[in-house]
Amino acid sequence: EEKIISLTEDIKRLKKERNAIILAHVYQRPEVQEVADIIGDSLELSRRAAETDADVIVFCGVHFMAESAAILSPQKTVLLPEENAGCPMADMVTAEALRAKKEEMPGAVVVAYVNTSAEVKAESDICCTSANAVKIVHSIPEDKEIIFIPDKNLGMFVATKTNRPMTLWEGWCNTHDWVTTEEVTKAKEEHPDALVLIHPECRPEVTAMADYVSSTTGLIKFAKDSEAKQFIVGTESGILHQMYKQCPGKEFFLATKRLVCPNMKATTLDKVKKALETMQPQITVPSQIREKALICLERMLEVK
Numbered sequence: 001e002e003k004i005i006s007l008t009e010d011i012k013r014l015k016k017e018r019n020a021i022i023l024a025h026v027y028q029r030p031e032v033q034e035v036a037d038i039i040g041d042s043l044e045l046s047r048r049a050a051e052t053d054a055d056v057i058v059f060c061g062v063h064f065m066a067e068s069a070a071i072l073s074p075q076k077t078v079l080l081p082e083e084n085a086g087c088p089m090a091d092m093v094t095a096e097a098l099r100a101k102k103e104e105m106p107g108a109v110v111v112a113y114v115n116t117s118a119e120v121k122a123e124s125d126i127c128c129t130s131a132n133a134v135k136i137v138h139s140i141p142e143d144k145e146i147i148f149i150p151d152k153n154l155g156m157f158v159a160t161k162t163n164r165p166m167t168l169w170e171g172w173c174n175t176h177d178w179v180t181t182e183e184v185t186k187a188k189e190e191h192p193d194a195l196v197l198i199h200p201e202c203r204p205e206v207t208a209m210a211d212y213v214s215s216t217t218g219l220i221k222f223a224k225d226s227e228a229k230q231f232i233v234g235t236e237s238g239i240l241h242q243m244y245k246q247c248p249g250k251e252f253f254l255a256t257k258r259l260v261c262p263n264m265k266a267t268t269l270d271k272v273k274k275a276l277e278t279m280q281p282q283i284t285v286p287s288q289i290r291e292k293a294l295i296c297l298e299r300m301l302e303v304k
């Protein structure tokens with residue numbers, strides 16, 4: 001506890017000295033969320049990274065998120081406190097494999113979930129996050145074929161919602177894809193009054209059991225606005241910190257204890273402090289890739 005307080009103070013001081021801003025995803029450890037200037041889902045964090053006038057962005061999240069910040073703000077220093085915090089789902093599609101798919105389907109529009117590398121974004125037409133995927137797919141002309149990468153679960157959810165057939169990629173999130181219908185059924189038996197909130201990275205049969213399916217921020221907002229007092233949560237555990245903070249008097253139960261993303265938990269206050277002290281590890285994107293990936297991200301940010 002004392003250590004957390006002293007680290008937090010050091011980080012606040014260093015942040016001023018460096019003119020830095022700390023962005024944290026809602027899956028981060030609670031104490032890391034507490035030092036952040038902005039907490040949000042992938043979409044909000046991308047927007048804020050694009051807008052900030054700080055010199056340094058400390059990205060408490062995973063690699064593709066810091067990379068997106070570097071693509072949107074090339075003149076800023078982007079730090080990822082734990083260099084090895086990756087996203088296994090993002091690694092399930094390579095630029096090479098995507099190029100081969102595009103050759104099989106010339107003329108198809110590639111919609112890339114932001115959970116992809118800069119190289120893959122550079123090969124794609126438009127990005128999306130779980131918060132705007134339905135809107136992004138709606139924005140694509142009806143006569144175009146769509147290749148959706150890399151999350152087959154989010155892809156399936158969006159295809160169903162939009163009634164648009166899409167070619168899905170064989171990718172998934174190890175954390176969300178684990179959730180089973182049995183676990184949700186058990187949680188519902190234990191908490192019969194609770195509403196079920198599910199992230200679209202879960203399997204279709206699990207999202208089918210939800211009262212509400214949305215991105216992380218969408219789920220928090222729903223819990224806040226709802227009359228219900230109890231909720232079963234089908235997304236990464238870090239979100240509970242924001243849910244409890246933003247919804248006083250309400251209760252939240254994880255659908256399963258396994259809803260933990262080890263990569264999201266790899267960032268600690270120690271590492272945030274060290275990053276600000278050493279200005280490492282920095283995330284950069286080579287300009288040739290950056291310019292193409294930027295088009296893909298900007299097209300997403302332009303869709304209202």
Ligand code: 13P
Binds near residue numbers: 115216
């Ligand atoms: P959100 O876009 O809902 O924040 O999700 C990001 C993510 O990595 C989910 O696993």
Ligand code: SF4
Binds near residue numbers: 086088175264
């Ligand atoms: Fe990637 Fe899943 Fe972790 Fe999100 S929760 S960062 S999709 S592994």
